[in-house]
Amino acid sequence: MKWYADRPTRLARQVVADLVAVAWTWFWVTLALAVGEAVRTLRAPGDGLVDAGNALSDTFGDVAAKARDVPLVGGKLADALDRGKSAGGTLTDAGGAQIEAVESTALWLTVALIVLPLAFLLLTWLPLRIRYARQATVVRRLRDQGRLDLLALHALTTLSLRDLATFPGDPAEGWRRQDPEVISALAARRLRAAGVRA
Template sequence: MRLYAQTRARRCRQILADLIAVLLIAAAVWFALAVRDGIMLLAEPGRKVEDAGDSLASGLDRAGEAASNVPLVGGILKKPLQSAAEAGNGLSDAGQTVQDVVGRVADLTAFALILTSVLFVLALWLPPRVRWIRRSALVRGLLDAPGGADLLALRALTGPVKALAAVPVPPGGLADAWRRGDAYVIDDLSRVALRQAGLRP
């Protein structure tokens, strides 16, 4: 199985198409990651809320511990401060939840963008490449099969006329020479068919 043509012009076109496909996929990944970073900026308020909740909870915990040392009323003062510290922890948890949700949305968006872009590029690039690989294998198989050169010569005769310009025309024309089984003409025509397929004899 041949992945690239043997003729220079077609091989260059195939390599260029491969490079363009790789560059498009790389650009799509870069764009998706940039979008993800942009979405992650929305998590900044959640981080601030989490930090504020943590600071509030730790401050109220310290105040509660300090209040518990007050004679007679220390236990009474400590309870509302501990309740307020728990509310601060709830605020911190809410901030963390916001960050988690934004992170999941950012990841899913980036994944969807990458998947869609890669599938789109592959849908444009892969079918022609697979068709060429299969066609080149078929043409190469025809050349090696008995009577395959005749079929390739016929393919050249029915192809573009400008491709036949390099073939010497015998008396009576190329088609007549092919019908007579002229080995030289058949060989020349089969070479034309191979070149059209991007292959060399």
């Protein structure tokens, strides 16, 4: 596949377009990762809830274990303190849910900020580059095979009327007569249009 033109002007435009595509990709990936990290900072309250819930559960668990040693009322006191331990578990679960929500939001926001701009790029820039590469490859192959008459015929069907009017005489008639000058001139225009050196 021929990805770049031989002609300097078109080559420069293609290189600039490719560099813009790379810069576009880099910008959106960098931005998406930064936004994801910024959203992840919102998990701090959830981390605090988890830490507080774990500390509360541990404290109530330790106190309940010691309360069991109290004569007569130790069992009932330990049961009451165990309910405090379960409250710590509820607090831990709430913190975990908040952390999960923040992480999920950060992930999907990062993915969206990468996928959508890259999809736009792939739908606009990539088809143009592939179409050029295919076209230039075929045109170069025809040139290398010496099939200038086919290139001239294609030029006759694709050149604007203004371009065709610049030829001295009728280029279609010259092509039909297999006039080497007309065929060469038409083929050169087709090669130039494809950015391929004649």
